[in-house]
Amino acid sequence: MILVTGASTGIGLATAEALARAGHRVVLHARKPDGVSNPALRAQMHGLIFGDLSDQQQTRELAVAANELGRFDAVIHNAGVINGPVTAVNVIAPYILMATLTAPRRSIVLSSSMHRSGSTDLNRAFRGPGDYSTSKLLATTLALALAARTSTLSHAVDPGWVPTRMGGPNAPDDFDAGHRTQEWLATADPKDILPVSGGYWHHLRPQDPHPYTTDPAFQDSLVEKLARLTGVAFPK
Template sequence: MMILVTGASAGLGLATADALARDGQQVVLHARRPDRLTDRAVAERMHALLFGDLAAPSAVLDVARQANDLGRFDAVIHNAGVIDGPVTAVNVIAPYLLMASLAPPARSIVLSSGMHRSGSSDLDRAFAGRGDYSTSKLLVTTLAMWLADNTDTLSHAVDPGWVPTRMGGRGAPDSLEDGHRTQEWLATADAGSIDPVTGGYWYHRQARAPHPAATDPAFQVRLVERLAEVTGVELRR
């Protein structure tokens, strides 16, 4: 299988990409810049490397162009994320643009967070540059649920837990290994062994209920329409 993992120079993304490559998958690793990927041995295990700053829509579109040149992906794991700074741009707009610009993959997995439950459904605030991390994770979870309901791509959202990465901090209580195993499973397992087969919100391979807004069809539509307006790119069904 050919699998794209975004934001994979460190932390969960790197662990995910490396585990998949060691399992024999053709992994395409995305990082912001070449100097962010410091482990040469990991880089050599990858099928291909892509670089681009996902905070910039033009760079996201360039990453999509590079990815499409490699062919259609079996799975895309939207791992890239920031906890402060341009959270809406990186955590929401970038996944949307990739979903809209890539040849539709068989499967799509976005990284959510348990913090999405305290996010706001105020789209005006989020897209006026006043979004926060929790809200960005609510929105990207909603986007994953819309994709599941409206396209042929099998789409899921994963809460990896609070894990000891650069973002999570050394004192984070959850397991880093458990934090990346669910998205690997969703990307590679036989679809018949995954229940629900699409539209799941997962924590350590257990399906859970997300924030009610994420599964509200009216809110899903409002979000996708706002993203199309903001980016000038339509995500087709």
């Protein structure tokens, strides 16, 4: 069973549909029920769960609903925004889900090449709604911290700049290539994935992320900051 967050449109929807067509039991998350109005899409999915990831309480309730479905083989943290409550959706929500879901076997966090220009000043990062590049730096750090600290096989993925509602119609990258990597990481035999955990990927190839994302001291500082903000301890 695979959970895909933020899957009512764009790459998330394509990921969920491709995994369902391949025979996997997919649980699709959307912000509101009216975001998944297509009966055919609903019929494809093993389950549907709803919640606004900019709201910490709704994110916790989402985790409770997801846990009632059972342990996931993989969670794809696809949900993200480029404007508005960026830190809440792109960083705090995946942290809460990582900390409160029954530990999945695999976790994949959507990142961006823009993470390399993010700020490593955590006080600045959590001041106001946040900025996209910094949020993706922190989300990538969370993915690699999960890999370093738990038995969950955890990775971050740069899907590229693809033509979605967020990326815009003139984005230059291939849309299908934008979701293949996370599908593969969620389902492939672990012996075919190198590194088996803790990788940063772009179009099925491991890449070097921002050096702070793999720094244990920076990972610790981020995890401690998020634990204080949410009242939820990071998994061990």
